[in-house]
Amino acid sequence: MSGRSPVPVTGGGAVVPPALLHHPRSALTWVTTAVLGVGALVIAGLFVAFGGLGPVALVTFLAALAFPVILLVIFWLDRYEPEPARYRLAAIGWGGVVAVILSFVVESAAALVTGNESFASFAIVAPVVEETGKGLFLVAVVLLRRSQVHGLLDGVVYGALVGVGFAFVEDILYYLSALNEGGAAGLTTTVVLRGVMSPFAHPLFTAATGLGFGIGATSTSRAKQVVAPLLGYLTGIVLHGIWNGSTVYGGRGFLTAYGLIMLPLLIVIISIAIWARSREGRMLLTALQQTVQMGWTRPEEVRWVARISDRVSARRYARMRAGKPAAQALRAFQQTMIEIAFLHNRFVNGTAPRDVNQRMLGLLDRAAALRPFVVLPPELPQPTLPGGPPGAATAPGWIPPGLPEWYGPGAGTRPTRAGWS
Structure with missing residues (x-):
């Protein structure tokens, strides 16, 4: 029991037991919430120490503006069989806290070997490290909460939400750096490039990983259960590597990758997700009719x-x-x-x-x-x-x-x- 008082349904005194309206929280849920909460406070404190409270508040607001539409699309895709709110929040929190911290630590260590500004650092190390950190959430869901993955759409949804969390925190860092180094002009340029033109980048990378996990988790083939997640993960890394590597070649390289690779693949992933959503609707009706029988x-x-x-x-x-x-x-x-x-x-x-x-x-x-x-x-x-x-x-x-x-x-x-x- 949750401790809430029973709620009357009608004037006749019928009540709904609170336990029926609220799923109990497991120990894992409470631990996860505590860890993510502490991690978020640590990251926020570091940002304030680095940039000051006022600038952090400004760039956090600007970073947040990029994602409401993306979240609405994700939630729309997830409406037939909506994931529990606590898992949605955990996915965003993992991307914005755990994946960010892991990436910062590992990339900082790797920079001692490759250098901060090298092509290898941008196009190889960062994609591998960041997609691994984000993809670990999908591994955790499959291992610990396998029942939450009912199809490939669930993998896409979880992957995209992890990507949103990661991109949000990363944008704050990039915006702070741009403001400190280039003032208002530098901040404006960075906001246009990251917040207007490409807020979907990280959600797209990890959605590709999630697509592989969704296919593998719902397959009866042992080979597919292993190969599909691996291919999804490698696809996310390759996309991320192309995206990061294109910036080394200036504006022309960035726009070429943007127009010829990123936007078409975004359309492909959204099309697959819409098809999966439609299939879920048909499946739900069929399964309900079978339970009637x-x-x-x-x-x-x-x-x-x-x-x-x-x-x-x-x-x-x-x-x-x-x-x-x-x-x-x-x-x-x-x-x-x-x-x-x-x-x-x-x-x-x-x-x-x-x-x-x-x-x-x-x-x-x-x-x-x-x-x-x-x-x-x-x-x-x-x-x-x-x-x-x-x-x-x-x-x-x-x-x-x-x-x-x-x-x-x-x-x-x-x-x-x-x-x-």
């Missing part, structure tokens, strides 16, 4: 979970009919149903964790506990998939080795526990 989901619930616009409309209706707590309960219920659908899809694709039944039981129990507090709009015709009416999808007809019998044929329409419908 298995008796875990009510048919009238599918519409208000599968479609983003209908999710919002349903929460608005719940708020109008029963107040803010009802909208909160519905939001929690929708998120739980989304998790059920994505876990079920992983089972169908053969990529489910071996404790899939335990996880599914927990999600079904949570959905069942929330269902009495759910207020839905009046029933409307259900959305259909091309080629068939609602309910045309069927449950999978096979069981991966080592999984208990209930998640598959021969076990009836649901697990042996009752109460999900």
Whole structure:
């Protein structure tokens, strides 16, 4: 229990237990928050010591202006199966704290050998070190929170968020240096080059790494699980190296790399992400229809979970009919149903964790506990998939080795526990 007081849903006195509205925070979450918080304070203190409070406040504001649009695009891509806010913040924090500190330490040590202004330092050392520091977040997610990676889009989202955090802090440093060395003119030039023309650079590099991790994490092929992340990581390094190396050749080299490589690849990555987003929407609807067939989901619930616009409309209706707590309960219920659908899809694709039944039981129990507090709009015709009416999808007809019998044929329409419908 979180310690919050129960929240009434209706005037009749029904309440939503706080534990149903708020996921408990693990020890890892608290440790991560503390480490990132302390690291951020250290970096901020160093910036103030280097440039003074006023200049730091100015360049921090200018650096922040570059990223709202990028974040909106990332969050839009992530709307079908939104990542928990704490993981989004952890990704940004990792890029802005851990990756920055690792890069500073390692690059400073390498500069003793290559020199600060050498081509090797710009085009080889910096890309390898920085993409490694950022990519370690994806390694940590796959190793410690594998259940959070449901597809290649999750990898792109996490990678891009890490890149945003790194670019934000790096921009502050570059802006401070430009202000100290070139005054207002130097700062303006740097802001245009980094904050206007290329704020997407670091998010793009690490999104390429994330794409590889997303593909590998959702593949049944052992070779692909290793090769895809490695190729994504190497792609990020190569892109970063080309970007940094182009600056050595002056404005013409920079503009050539910008127009012929960076912008086209940005379009490619965004196109892949939009395609993956569309596929997630279709998958979510299919999986929810399959859970209806298995008796875990009510048919009238599918519409208000599968479609983003209908999710919002349903929460608005719940708020109008029963107040803010009802909208909160519905939001929690929708998120739980989304998790059920994505876990079920992983089972169908053969990529489910071996404790899939335990996880599914927990999600079904949570959905069942929330269902009495759910207020839905009046029933409307259900959305259909091309080629068939609602309910045309069927449950999978096979069981991966080592999984208990209930998640598959021969076990009836649901697990042996009752109460999900």
